[in-house]
Amino acid sequence: MGKTLVFxxxxxxxxxxxxxxxxxxxxxxxxxxxxxxxxLLVDDGSPRLPSWPDIHVTNRLDEMVAQxxxxxxxxxxxxxxQACSVYPGWYRSFCLAARFAERNGFEKVVHIESxxxxxxxxxxxxxxxxxxxxxxxxxxxxxMPESAIQVMAGSGFRSYVEFTRKPYSDxxxxxxxxxxxxxxxxxxxxxxxxxxxxxxxxxxxxxxTQTNPSMRGKSDYYWWLKPEIFPSRSDG
Amino acid sequence: xxxxxxxxLQAAFRQMLAALWIRAMNNDLTIEEVRALQRGCxxxxxxxxGAQRVLPFPDWDK
Numbered sequence: 161m162g163k164t165l166v167f168x169x170x171x172x173x174x175x176x177x178x179x180x181x182x183x184x185x186x187x188x189x190x191x192x193x194x195x196x197x198x199x200l201l202v203d204d205g206s207p208r209l210p211s212w213p214d215i216h217v218t219n220r221l222d223e224m225v226a227q228x229x230x231x232x233x234x235x236x237x238x239x240x241x242q243a244c245s246v247y248p249g250w251y252r253s254f255c256l257a258a259r260f261a262e263r264n265g266f267e268k269v270v271h272i273e274s275x276x277x278x279x280x281x282x283x284x285x286x287x288x289x290x291x292x293x294x295x296x297x298x299x300x301x302x303x304m305p306e307s308a309i310q311v312m313a314g315s316g317f318r319s320y321v322e323f324t325r326k327p328y329s330d331x332x333x334x335x336x337x338x339x340x341x342x343x344x345x346x347x348x349x350x351x352x353x354x355x356x357x358x359x360x361x362x363x364x365x366x367x368x369t370q371t372n373p374s375m376r377g378k379s380d381y382y383w384w385l386k387p388e389i390f391p392s393r394s395d396g
Numbered sequence: 397x398x399x400x401x402x403x404x405l406q407a408a409f410r411q412m413l414a415a416l417w418i419r420a421m422n423n424d425l426t427i428e429e430v431r432a433l434q435r436g437c438x439x440x441x442x443x444x445x446g447a448q449r450v451l452p453f454p455d456w457d458k
Contacts (some may be wrong), residue, residue: 215412218422235423237430243452246441252420258419327417333441333450378443 165260167200168274169253169295171238178210179376185274186230186391193284194270199230200255200260201274205238206233221256233260246336248328254336256266256380262321269317273308273329275355276369279384283349283366287311293343295369305345307336308369316343339388405442423438 162391166189172178188197194316203209216226219234220389233256239249253272261269270287276283283297294316296305312320331339354361355372360381375381379390416433419425425433441450 167442170430223421226447235420237425239420239430239433241453242434243441243450244448245445247453248420248435248437327414328437329413329417329440332413332437333445 163197163265164195164268164270165200165264165266166194166270166272167202167257167260168197168272169250170201170203170232170274171206171240171249173207174253175208175210178208178212181295182210182274183212183279184377184382184385185272185389185391186387188273188277191386191389192278193281193288194290196270196277197229197266198225198264201232201236202256202260203232204240204249204253205235209234221259222264226270245333246333247336249330250336250377251331258321259288261317266316268311268313269320271310271312272309273369275371275373275385276306276308276311276367277371277382278367279351279361279364280297282375286346286349292316294373295344295346296337296340296342296343297351298345298347299352299369300347300350305337305340305342306351306353306367307340309367310340310342311353315389319343402443406440408439409443412436413440 168185170182172182182201189196191197191374192307215227215232217232217234219236225231235252239252241249256267272278278287290311290313293315295311296307299306299307319341342351349366351365351367351369353370354368355370359372359375361368377390379387413436419429419435431440438452446455
């Protein structure tokens with residue numbers, strides 16, 4: 161299997177969000193078992209950027225992957241989200257990751273939104289073993305695929321690259337899970353958008369998306385992560 | 397204005413958005429183009445799905 165890119169989309173206007181949301185995502189991937197060669201954050205025009213020493217920030221797609229293992233690609237102007245089902249900012253970032261992967265020779269892409277986590281070793285190994293398809297896990301509680309977690313490999317990767325050449329005007333007003341052409345919805349894992357209604361993540365969950373924003377930075381909530389990846393209180 | 401004219405208008409809007417999208421992907425939008433793209437997205441979404449199904453965020457156009 162070729163190189164694997166893991167990416168999320170990002171936007172923040174303050175340092176705390178970078179530290180407590182995006183840095184935790186980076187460290188969670190790094191301390192987990194999902195095999196990867198590079199991490200990418202695609203940023204929708206944040207007014208402030210993180211001051212991490214290990215990140216390469218660029219706004220140029222023609223730059224190849226830098227020596228640093230973490231890249232933040234920044235769009236200069238924010239497109240954002242105007243309604244529940246109108247999010248040109250997210251779609252542009254999602255498309256940019258495909259171009260980044262294509263130009264830099266990646267052959268597998270794992271998309272995990274920054275408030276999402278693959279909790280169990282079982283699901284991480286499943287992601288590692290995927291060699292084909294464009295996959296999203298199902299959320300049984302919502303009876304829908306979870307577009308916040310996707311894996312594209314083999315023909316699925318090629319479909320992803322091709323699909324993301326389409327402009328957002330083709331999909332505006334439609335929820336991502338209803339327009340992305342997944343080739344498989346994986347039903348073998350337990351997970352949900354627990355943070356929508358709960359202040360904890362169940363102990364039997366394989367994955368979680370939309371972690372509760374009010375619990376941000378509280379290591380007890382993120383029981384599956386090593387406590388040391390959370391910044392100490394003196395770090396802000 | 398009859399239905400066919402409305403459809404023509406929608407098609408023209410989509411063409412405008414598709415052209416702006418190329419510039420958006422190239423990280424080459426002006427602020428005015430960003431606003432046009434955002435408003436165009438809302439207009440198309442509402443035209444396609446109806447105002448009841450596309451509830452704008454209160455502060456999206458601020």
